[in-house]
Amino acid sequence: MKTPKISEAVVRRLPVYLRCLQLLQDLNIRTVSSYELGQKLDMNPAQIRKDLAYFGEFGRKGIGYEVDYLVEKIKQILKLDRSVNVALVGAGHLGIALSNYNRYTKEKLSIAAIFDTDPEKIGTLVGSLTIQHIDELERSVQEHDIRIGMITVPAPYAQGVADRLVQAGVKGILNFAPVSLLVPPDVHLRSADVTTELHALAYYIQE
Amino acid sequence: MKTPKISEAVVRRLPVYLRCLQLLQDLNIRTVSSYELGQKLDMNPAQIRKDLAYFGEFGRKGIGYEVDYLVEKIKQILKLDRSVNVALVGAGHLGIALSNYNRYTKEKLSIAAIFDTDPEKIGTLVGSLTIQHIDELERSVQEHDIRIGMITVPAPYAQGVADRLVQAGVKGILNFAPVSLLVPPDVHLRSADVTTELHALAYYIQE
DNA sequence: TAGATTGTTAATCGATTAACAATC
DNA sequence: TAGATTGTTAATCGATTAACAATC
Structure with a gap:
């Protein structure tokens, strides 16, 4: 997890992704694509992929993102995993x-x-x-x-x-x-x- | 007052300028330069001038902006002059x-x-x-x-x-x-x- | 006049989007 | 294999900043 130079705009969007993913968790949805996230958030899927890719490779080509895993990763990035x-x-x-x-x-x-x-x-x-x-x-x-x-x-x-x-x-x-x-x-x-x-x-x- | 294509970023800054100017009004300050505003708001003076210039020529070269006048103008732009x-x-x-x-x-x-x-x-x-x-x-x-x-x-x-x-x-x-x-x-x-x-x-x- | 400051153009910088090879 | 979707590069788009002629 290297951080080249993360813009504030990116950091501001991460909590939005997190919230959306937590909603998917409540619905027991396992996997989500950047396209589906984009639909739910009215955002460009390429932007979502690019934002996440700053912090690591969290998805799987052909499949999408595992919801639980991505939630944990975003929490780590935002430092919400510690008090x-x-x-x-x-x-x-x-x-x-x-x-x-x-x-x-x-x-x-x-x-x-x-x-x-x-x-x-x-x-x-x-x-x-x-x-x-x-x-x-x-x-x-x-x-x-x-x-x-x-x-x-x-x-x-x-x-x-x-x-x-x-x-x-x-x-x-x-x-x-x-x-x-x-x-x-x-x-x-x-x-x-x-x-x-x-x-x-x-x-x-x-x- | 023609509006070529005002970005949301510009619109979001106008209320910030307005609030600062109203504070200057309370202090009976008549005139302010983009440099002084920039100091108070931690912003680039060129950006302030450019933002305002989208809507008209509100300042005077060599002098700056008349506070009361600029307050009225920004209120007009934001449509805060009507209910x-x-x-x-x-x-x-x-x-x-x-x-x-x-x-x-x-x-x-x-x-x-x-x-x-x-x-x-x-x-x-x-x-x-x-x-x-x-x-x-x-x-x-x-x-x-x-x-x-x-x-x-x-x-x-x-x-x-x-x-x-x-x-x-x-x-x-x-x-x-x-x-x-x-x-x-x-x-x-x-x-x-x-x-x-x-x-x-x-x-x-x-x- | 000299100094200050605008309005605006040009240059820079950064962010978003499109496209696509890689690959599940 | 065929279809889907990522990660990433390149292209585009837009926003910020610098610079300066105009002028008070």
Whole structure:
């Protein structure tokens, strides 16, 4: 499994393949071709084959891909085969909604700590986690080996939270606040705010 | 304002520029250069200029862009200068969290209706909106001229909801369910699910 | 005028798609 | 064997960046 130079576009598609394959697993489907995957995902089969081929030879000519095997391989590639701990900063409505995102799955990627500043909320239980004061962030990141931070605080506080997450050693940030953040080049930042998505959709809905 | 052939990448960046410019407005900053914007957004200034130039000549050589004017222009381009109604399907935690996303802004893009199937929830108020049964969807889309649908139902129901939204005449869908949806080519679909984002981030957090 | 910055063309870079030999 | 489908190279397509004349 050598990695010549994987583009972000490729990495972003792997979870999509994974999800589709897991659905096939539930249906007890053993084997799938890039053509069939392409149909289900509305994608070009050549692209799917090429994406997978960056990481190894996972298929069999004339047959296709063995679903179980490919699921395992993609999990390995994405590092979802080992535990990945996530911190959630901001226990508002959105934070609470996201906090139970994998409560019912056996994923190794999971939320390990929740933070806020509101004294009313601190000490409160959300699922099995106690909301902690944000001053516990640095200690907690160390303690739980947290690698990813999710930011669901109001926009004006988001950059400050990002700075603290980076300082604490987090390597990936998923930002839900409607603001553009700046982080060092070694930290991976993804934006997931509704506003931007809706504004982009608005462009396309003219008659 | 002629539009030769605008790529999705360009459209996705416009809301980011808009948000940054609105922040500058709050600071009473009158004028900004593509270089300064690039600094704030960690982007190449040439790209910003080129993106904007697709839609017109908004800047002044030697000066830069007038902030207020550019805000208005981008709003026009994105069609945020007229009202855009959104339907939210799925009044779970995430749906409720998203429902008040613009409660405190004066945006013309706003959520006009909320749907669910749970009898316990129907009739309940969320902000100023009453949760309706999903069978009201088609009628409500007509009545409120709804153009965009946001899907926050459990994954197994998401495709069914998408089909109904499309059937009802919606032209844009923002899907939060962790599943790949298929829609006709004239409907614009964006995925906003946390799972995919976190899985992609997991790839980058190896040591 | 000198300095700054746009709009735009040309050059570069990268990503997607088509095609096909290899092979199950 | 014949048909199917991969992995991969080559061709195409599109997006980003650099450079610079125009001009405020």
